[in-house]
Amino acid sequence: MAEKRYLDEFLESYDVNKMSLNGTCESDENPIGRNSALQYMDDIMKQKIIMITKHKLQRRNLIIRYAVAVCILLALLSSFIPNTPAYALRQKILSYIPGIGVVESMDETDIVTGVLAEPVKVTDDDKFVEIKSAFLRGNVLAITGLTNVGIKDAKHFDTVKEFKEFYSGETAPDIYLVQGHERTKAGQRIWTGPSYETSVYRTDAYFYIDNNKITDTFVFEMDGFKKQIKILLTPAKTGMDPEEIGNAAVIDDVMIFAHSIREKDIVEVLISIVAPSDFKNPRSYLFDDEADLFKSGVYLTDQSGTRYEPDNELRKSRDSEINYFYFHVPEDRQGLKLVIPQIIFKRDYKENNIIISMPKENKETCINEKIQLGSHCISMDKASLIPAGSEILPGEFKAANCLMIEASATTEIGSRESVLRIIPDIQVMNSLFHLMPVSQSIYAEFWDLKLHSGYSLIHFDDLEETKKIIINFSAELSMTGPWEIQLDGK
Numbered sequence: 359m360a361e362k363r364y365l366d367e368f369l370e371s372y373d374v375n376k377m378s379l380n381g382t383c384e385s386d387e388n389p390i391g392r393n394s395a396l397q398y399m400d401d402i403m404k405q406k407i408i409m410i411t412k413h414k415l416q417r418r419n420l421i422i423r424y425a426v427a428v429c430i431l432l433a434l435l436s437s438f439i440p441n442t443p444a445y446a447l448r449q450k451i452l453s454y455i456p457g458i459g460v461v462e463s464m465d466e467t468d469i470v471t472g473v474l475a476e477p478v479k480v481t482d483d484d485k486f487v488e489i490k491s492a493f494l495r496g497n498v499l500a501i502t503g504l505t506n507v508g509i510k511d512a513k514h515f516d517t518v519k520e521f522k523e524f525y526s527g528e529t530a531p532d533i534y535l536v537q538g539h540e541r542t543k544a545g546q547r548i549w550t551g552p553s554y555e556t557s558v559y560r561t562d563a564y565f566y567i568d569n570n571k572i573t574d575t576f577v578f579e580m581d582g583f584k585k586q587i588k589i590l591l592t593p594a595k596t597g598m599d600p601e602e603i604g605n606a607a608v609i610d611d612v613m614i615f616a617h618s619i620r621e622k623d624i625v626e627v628l629i630s631i632v633a634p635s636d637f638k639n640p641r642s643y644l645f646d647d648e649a650d651l652f653k654s655g656v657y658l659t660d661q662s663g664t665r666y667e668p669d670n671e672l673r674k675s676r677d678s679e680i681n682y683f684y685f686h687v688p689e690d691r692q693g694l695k696l697v698i699p700q701i702i703f704k705r706d707y708k709e710n711n712i713i714i715s716m717p718k719e720n721k722e723t724c725i726n727e728k729i730q731l732g733s734h735c736i737s738m739d740k741a742s743l744i745p746a747g748s749e750i751l752p753g754e755f756k757a758a759n760c761l762m763i764e765a766s767a768t769t770e771i772g773s774r775e776s777v778l779r780i781i782p783d784i785q786v787m788n789s790l791f792h793l794m795p796v797s798q799s800i801y802a803e804f805w806d807l808k809l810h811s812g813y814s815l816i817h818f819d820d821l822e823e824t825k826k827i828i829i830n831f832s833a834e835l836s837m838t839g840p841w842e843i844q845l846d847g848k
Contacts, residue, residue: 397459447643449679452603452613454595457491457502459630459681460603460615470495470513472574472591473582487580487587494591497536499565499576501589502572504677507531507582509557531581541579553699558677607698607841610774612637616696624672625658625685627696627845633703636732638832640703643680651778651804652734652836654699658685658845661693698841702778704832705731710793712787712829714819719744722748727761731774736780738829739764744815752801758817760801763829778834783813787826796820802834 451463453470457477463469476493485507492501500734508531535542544563600606607616613632618625631640644655658666668683676684687694707729717723725738744750744760749759761784767777782801785793798818806814818824 363419375638396682437458450598450632452600453596454603454615454617455491455493456617457628458493459617459628460606460613460632461630463495463634467494468496470594473594474501474589475592478589480585480793482583482585483738485583487514487578487583487585489587489589491580492576492589492591493594494567494572497567497569497572499567501533501563501578501700503533503561503563504558505531505580505583506558506560507580507596509559530559530561531583532534533561533563534579536577536579536586537571560677605843606684607839609837609839609841609844612640612701612837612841614642614701614843616842616845618694618845619695620687623686623689625687625845627658627683627685629656629681629683629696629698631701633701636705638704638706640651640701641680642698642701647804648702648778651661651807652700656696656698658687659695659697660687694845696843696845698839698843700836700838700840702834702836704781704834706830706832707731707736707828708783710828710830713740713787714741714827714829716827717741717826719743719759725829727728732835733770733775734777734833734835735768736777736831736833737766737768738831739766739811745806755801755817756816758814759821760817761821761827762813762815764811764813766809768810774838776807776836776838777805777810778807778836780814781832781834782816783830783832784818785822785828785830786818786824787828793828 385816409441451466451469451475452460453463454460455470455473456475461470470493472494474489477488477490479486479488485505487503487505489501489503492499494500518702533544535544542565545566546564548562574591576591578589580587595603597603600608600613601617604615604617606613611634615630615632617628617630617835620626629642631637631642633640642656644652649655656668658668660666666685666687668685672684673680673682676682678684712725712727713724714725721742723741725740727738731740741764742762744762746760747756747759750762763780763782765780769775769777778800781800783795784798786796787793796818798816801815803812803814
C-alpha cells in the first residue's frame with residue numbers, strides 16, 4: 359500500500375470486506391464476525407501506523423548513519439597507519455592464563471597482571487579444595503576450583519528437593535576471600551553439579567579487590583572446610599604477537615593456541631581460541647551429536663605421520679573441561695603436531711523485530727524475514743503449529759503442541775563458515791505491545807548441510823492462547839580450518 363500523509367487518508371484506503379484477516383500463507387475466507395473483524399482491523403491499522411512511522415524514522419536516521427559510517431571508515435583506515443593512537447588501539451594485548459588459556463585485552467586497564475602458575479590443592483581427611491586457575495584482571499580476582507566439600511553428606515538429605523538442590527549447586531558451600539580481619543564472600547559464583555563418576559564440584563568465583571589491597575598473595579576459606587587455601591600469583595605472560603604467548607595458528611581473524619604438557623606417555627593439551635567478539639563461545643570440542651557432521655575432530659600426529667585420537671574418558675576422570683585434550687603417545691615419538699579441523703561457535707540475533715501471528719493448527723504463517731549474520735543471509739521462512747503426537751515431534755516433545763520454525767541460509771562465496779542449526783528464542787507480545795519472556799523447551803534439528811535449511815521445534819507456556827510472538831535466535835555455526843600447531847614437547 360502506498361504511504362499516506364494523513365491519518366484519514368490512511369484509514370480510507372482500507373476496505374473491510376476485502377481485507378485479509380488470517381495473516382497466513384493461505385488466503386481462505388475468514389469465518390470471524392464483522393465486529394471481531396473491525397476489532398482485528400483496528401489492531402492491524404495500529405500496527406501499520408507504527409510500522410510506517412518506524413520506516414520514516416529509519417530513512418531519516420539513514421542519512422545520519424551514512425555520515426557516521428564515513429567517520430568510522432576514516433578511523434578504521436587510520437588504525438592501519440603506524441605511530442597513530444588508532445593504530446595502537448587496534449593492537450590486542452594477549453595474556454596466557456594457566457588452566458584457562460589465552461585471553462585478549464583491548465587496553466592497559468583490562469590487562470591480566472597476575473596468574474596462578476600451578477594448581478594449589480589442600481586436603482582435610484577425605485575432603486579437598488583445589489584452585490586450578492586464578493588471575494587478576496584490573497580490580498577483579500577470578501578463581502576456578504574443584505572440590506568435594508559437602509558431597510560426602512549427600513546421603514543424609516531428608517528430601518528429594520534437598521538432594522536435587524545440592525546436586526544442581528544451588529546449596530553448594532560459599533567461598534570467602536580472607537584479607538587480614540576481613541572475610542569477603544564471592545561477589546559472583548558459578549557452580550556446576552558434581553560428577554557422578556568422581557563426586558567433584560567445579561566453581562568459578564569472582565572478587566573485587568580495592569587498589570590498596572591488591573597483592574600477589576591471597577587466602578580463601580570455604581564453608582564446611584576447616585583449612586585455608588593460600589595462592590601466590592606471578593606476572594602473566596603477555597604480548598601482541600601470538601608467537602610470544604605460545605604455540606599458535608591463525609586463520610583469518612581466529613587465533614588458536616595450544617599449551618602442552620608431556621608426562622611419560624600422556625600428552626595433555628590445553629586449547630584456547632581468540633576470535634572476534636561476534637564469535638560466541640568458540641570451541642574445538644565436538645559433542646556426540648555433532649561428531650557425525652564432520653570427518654574428524656581434534657587429533658595429534660607425530661613425525662612419522664601416526665595419528666592419535668583424544669581420550670575423552672581420561673579427560674572426564676581428571677575432571678577437566680572440554681578445552682583439554684589427552685593423547686596416549688609413546689615417549690620416544692617426536693615432532694608432535696596438533697590439528698584442529700574446525701571450530702564451533704554461535705552468533706546471536708536479538709533485535710526483537712521479527713513479529714508474527716501465532717499460527718493455527720494445519721495453517722502456515724509466512725515469516726519471510728532475511729537477516730545478514732556474518733557471511734550468511736539467514737532466511738526465517740515460515741512457522742506452523744505441530745499437533746501433539748505428530749511423527750515429526752521427538753519423543754520428549756510428543757505430549758504437547760509445538761511451534762515449528764523453518765529457516766534456510768545462503769553463504770557468501772569463499773566463506774569458511776557453515777550454518778549448523780538455528781536455535782530460536784521466543785518472546786510473547788501482549789495486548790499492550792509489551793514483550794514477555796516465556797519458559798520454553800527447544801529442539802533444534804541439525805541442518806542438512808547440502809540443502810542449507812532445517813527446522814526447530816519450540817514448546818512454551820500458554821502456546822495455544824498466544825496471539826503474537828517475537829522471534830530472536832542464535833545461529834550455531836562451524837568454521838573450517840585446519841589450524842595446525844607444532845607442539846614444543848614440554
